[in-house]
Amino acid sequence: MTTAPTTETAAPRNARESALVEVEPHRWALTWWARIFRRLARRWTVRSHVRKFCQPLTIEGSEKLAGLQGPFLIIANHTSHFDTVIVLDLLPNNIYDRTAVVAAADRMYRDRIKGMWHSLRYNAFPITRGGGREALAYSQWLLHHDWSLLIFPEGKRSRNGKLQPFHGGPALLAIGQSIPVLPIYISGASDILPPGTRESQPAPVHVKIGDVIRFAEGTQIGDAKKTMEQAMRALASGSQG
Numbered sequence: 001m002t003t004a005p006t007t008e009t010a011a012p013r014n015a016r017e018s019a020l021v022e023v024e025p026h027r028w029a030l031t032w033w034a035r036i037f038r039r040l041a042r043r044w045t046v047r048s049h050v051r052k053f054c055q056p057l058t059i060e061g062s063e064k065l066a067g068l069q070g071p072f073l074i075i076a077n078h079t080s081h082f083d084t085v086i087v088l089d090l091l092p093n094n095i096y097d098r099t100a101v102v103a104a105a106d107r108m109y110r111d112r113i114k115g116m117w118h119s120l121r122y123n124a125f126p127i128t129r130g131g132g133r134e135a136l137a138y139s140q141w142l143l144h145h146d147w148s149l150l151i152f153p154e155g156k157r158s159r160n161g162k163l164q165p166f167h168g169g170p171a172l173l174a175i176g177q178s179i180p181v182l183p184i185y186i187s188g189a190s191d192i193l194p195p196g197t198r199e200s201q202p203a204p205v206h207v208k209i210g211d212v213i214r215f216a217e218g219t220q221i222g223d224a225k226k227t228m229e230q231a232m233r234a235l236a237s238g239s240q241g
Contacts, residue, residue, distance in 0.1 A: 025125035054205040061209035066073035067123035070148040079190035143177040171225035184237035
């Protein structure tokens with residue numbers, strides 16, 4: 001899944017207009033009652049879907065999550081909309097409870113009601129693809145206030161399952177907010193809900209959790225992006241999926 005301070009717009013009519021869809025984040029998704037809902041509903045909104053469709057689910061490196069304290073920038077490769085629930089299912093409660101999901105405004109927030117549901121159940125918020133640094137303002141605010149972010153650095157789902165080049169936004173966030181990065185590689189999710197399909201089907205899924213990346217002060221954004229992408233490619237090359 002992939003802010004700009006404007007009101008909701010109508011559904012885009014073409015690809016160029018699609019990139020400019022802008023929606024305000026639902027800040028109520030950070031309130032105590034929304035957080036309690038997500039914790040209580042996690043079994044049905046996240047875990048049950050993973051158990052039903054990830055058959056089997058194998059996880060490599062789960063011990064690396066023990067004792068982690070956020071905030072983090074959680075990055076994952078992106079081949080399916082199912083990637084989000086898989087990552088959320090992995091997170092310890094203390095990280096899950098304070099994680100927000102970056103979602104593409106033109107894909108996940110075209111419909112107002114569906115967008116509100118995404119915000120409530122996943123703490124997702126819309127970001128305008130192609131919106132430049134201004135589109136990252138809400139992400140920066142969240143990180144500054146000790147929320148972790150789940151973001152897909154490729155910017156969109158890979159159509160062929162191969163890792164695509166990273167965008168610079170995630171690196172800018174990590175460097176600008178001095179936030180460590182947790183890389184996660186998922187293989188097999190594209191077989192559950194491939195791009196262009198509506199019906200999910202069970203498939204084997206393998207997840208590999210990488211070591212936390214911490215950038216030294218003064219690291220350049222380009223170097224950070226390269227390091228993040230190399231870390232993900234290393235996970236991909238060693239994945240069993």
